[in-house]
Amino acid sequence: MPAYMIVEVETTDEALMAEYRKHTPGLVAKFGGKFIVRGGKTRTLEGGWKPSRVVVLEFPTYEAAEKFYDSTDYKPVLDMRLRAGNSKAILVDGYGG
Numbered sequence: 001m002p003a004y005m006i007v008e009v010e011t012t013d014e015a016l017m018a019e020y021r022k023h024t025p026g027l028v029a030k031f032g033g034k035f036i037v038r039g040g041k042t043r044t045l046e047g048g049w050k051p052s053r054v055v056v057l058e059f060p061t062y063e064a065a066e067k068f069y070d071s072t073d074y075k076p077v078l079d080m081r082l083r084a085g086n087s088k089a090i091l092v093d094g095y096g097g
Contacts, residue, residue: 002094003062004036005069008051009087016084023077031068033059058094065091 011017028034037056044050059065068074069091081087 001061001096003059003065003091004094005033005055005057005059005065005089005091007055007057007087007089008053009055009081009085010052011085013084016080020077020080020084023080027071027074027077028057028068030073031059031071032061032064033057033068062091062093 009017025035034057035055036058037054039053039055042051042054057065059068069078
């Protein structure tokens, strides 16, 4: 069953975030993942949620997503994102129905 990593990002250092974005496609692919959403237009439908940027990644399994996020390959890249802005991230199982 696929799993999804959903990240809300508010960039505070555009240059550092641009550098981060150069590294992520190859790393995501290395762990079997792919980008489903990588920014773009949003519309708030309910509640007060107004994210600056939303990213959704799909991985073949929950475990593959965890291996990506916890990997020594991603750690220095993740540190870049965390320094380049404020973010919230969750990992959720997909629907197997």
